[in-house]
Amino acid sequence: MTRRLPRTARLAASAALLCAGAPALAGSHVFLVQNSGWMEPFYTDPVSPFKPLVAEIVMAATRPGEPMVLAAFNQGVPGAPSPRALLSLKVDPVPTRRQVVGALAALEVARKPGSTALADTDLNEAVGSAIGTALGGKPGLVWLFTNNRNSPNNDQATALRNRDFYQLIHRGGAISKALAFPLQMPVQGAQYRANGLMVYVFAVGAQGARELDALLASGRLQQVITEPAARLKPLDRDTVRLVPRKVSDGPGVAFSMAPNGVLHADVDAEARTPSARIEWNLENTMYPYTIVSATLGARSVLGGENHPIELAGTQVSKLAPGKSAPLASKMQLPVGQLPGKWSMQAVTSAGSAYVVPGRIELQLSGQRLELSHAFRQRMATLFPGDPLPDIFTPPAQIDGSTAVLRIEVRVHYGVGPLVALIGAALALLGAAAAAVLAMARPRKAFVTVEDELRTMHARAGTTQPIYDKAGNKVAQLKTTLFGHQLIDLREGAQVQLGR
Structure with missing residues (x-):
């Protein structure tokens, strides 16, 4: 040797x-x-x-x-x-x-x-x-x-x-x-x-x-x-997948799965239903293992809120790899945390969607796994007499797993509030423009000084001095958007607005 x-x-x-x-x-x-x-x-x-x-x-x-x-x-x-x-x-x-x-x-x-x-x-x-x-x-x-x-x-x-x-x-x-x-x-x-x-x-x-x-x-x-x-490896995470099949008792809410694996919950802006009943397909993604038995638990983390998900059944058994089993649930939606349609978030999201990211966590406890019969047969055919398939035996300390499904709650706001705000803004701009024009246009004012009628021209926001026949300052004419006004009137002066 x-x-x-x-x-x-x-x-x-x-x-x-x-x-x-x-x-x-x-x-x-x-x-x-x-x-x-x-x-x-x-x-x-x-x-x-x-x-x-x-x-x-x-x-x-x-x-x-x-x-x-x-x-x-x-x-x-x-x-x-x-x-x-x-x-x-x-x-x-x-x-x-x-x-x-x-x-x-x-x-x-x-x-x-x-x-x-x-x-x-x-x-x-x-x-x-x-x-x-x-x-x-x-x-x-x-x-x-x-x-x-x-x-x-x-x-x-x-x-x-x-x-x-x-x-x-x-x-x-x-x-x-x-x-x-x-x-x-x-x-x-x-x-x-x-x-x-x-x-x-x-x-x-x-x-x-x-x-x-x-x-x-x-x-x-x-x-x-x-x-x-x-x-x-690993055998303690991402062992199953949730695929939404049907949504009921949740008007204004629709679920869909994006190509990147993110679950989209599209919520109408008027929807205020606090929960939705969802029917899922629970799929075993852990080839080549059969989930012999496991206990299920789930929760959602959305909009800063953490809620348990009520499951119609909490036991899964004999779920072969690639196969799925029906799973019904009741899930809380963060409608109380969603912005109102007149909020700044809603206005800035008009025509698109306001997105609340979160996740759904599914826990499998007491999990028992075993190699599927079909895989054992395949290994025996490819490697006859070789005990190496034992490498697929799950470690004894792994008796649970977690699957995480990313979710985005998307609220769709109409453009009505945005159009209304744009209209109000335009009206304010129009009023401001009119005010600017009014201030820029000279105004005619009639002033009588010592029985002498005088015609003065002044722009809004200006103040002009008024003199008597001897050249002494006897008052000032203040002009605003709303008219004319005599100020700093000298005592005993014979000055008045108009004729």
Whole structure:
């Protein structure tokens, strides 16, 4: 038997090879391609689609400018560390495709140093090195292409080895999200045959999970892998989805689901109904798990108000993945917090909608999950005799989950108040304009001074002096919008308005 390196020495050796020539930034993607003895038929079958599939997934998963590492792995031994970097670069679609295809074309099944024996496999070693070394502890995605056999030193106790892999995925804090794609790929080699291939993707860190979600939302990966993704982690959130089916006892309220997954509640401005009865479809989105049983609870957080949602039934049972069950509820709406139609919010929202963001939270407690029968059968067909499907067993500590549905209450205000306010504003402007014109126009005033009738011209807002025949100032004429007025009248002066 070949002597096995201590784990620390193996990780150090694999780190040196995995990071050789790595880009300045930590790789956003690390692609680990198994080339141990168990993979022999994938490499030697003349019609094997294995290498073309890997190349297409690499190109679909990456975007221009993203750093990536392509590495082969088996099991690190003295003289042959694992993983081994094949490429380390920043993606430029045309040359990168050429480089990836070339590197895979040259990759062969590995043998132990100084022996004809085929190399063994250590999935934990490969994934651990990718997370800790190639990514350097930074966020990113680790991809694993494997025949699902984890047997270091040709150890036949694969169940024990698989439990180690289970611990790495489910209990390791670095991996925030994990998906698996079991693919049918019948291949025949000189020594072995296989029916299927497993493609894993592990998101490292919260940012890695967001990158994986964005990739799945883009649809690029689904153009290469048409099988649904089997979820490994997380199993405690977003396990179900609420889809509105019918609204009753809520006049002036209509619900619809936007393409981005946000629930829109369109409310008429006159609606003041405090609640609405909503019938939902509760859909299990946690492929490949059946929700054997769970207790439901729900609440809404809207417009600063937190209200429980009354559910007609609180139990769900035997809900298969992708299937849905009816769920009736009574939901409070924040109508008391909505602006009136004469409010500034309503006026500024005229012709569109005033939006109150919020969320609906659905809690599943006492949750029991199990792999669906159809998925077990598929795994048994693709990987006969392999106990690795145990990796899909939910951790014992996960007995609940939460699903959050974003909601926007949209109040639609008519343009009537806005038109009325615009009319009032125009009237005020007209009155102001008339006042300005009135002030600017000279006005005629008749003033009698010592029996002498005089005609004076004055603009509103002005004051003019009045003199007697001797040239002495005897009064002042003040002119306003409303007429004329004598002020500062000298005692004994013979001055009056008019004739």
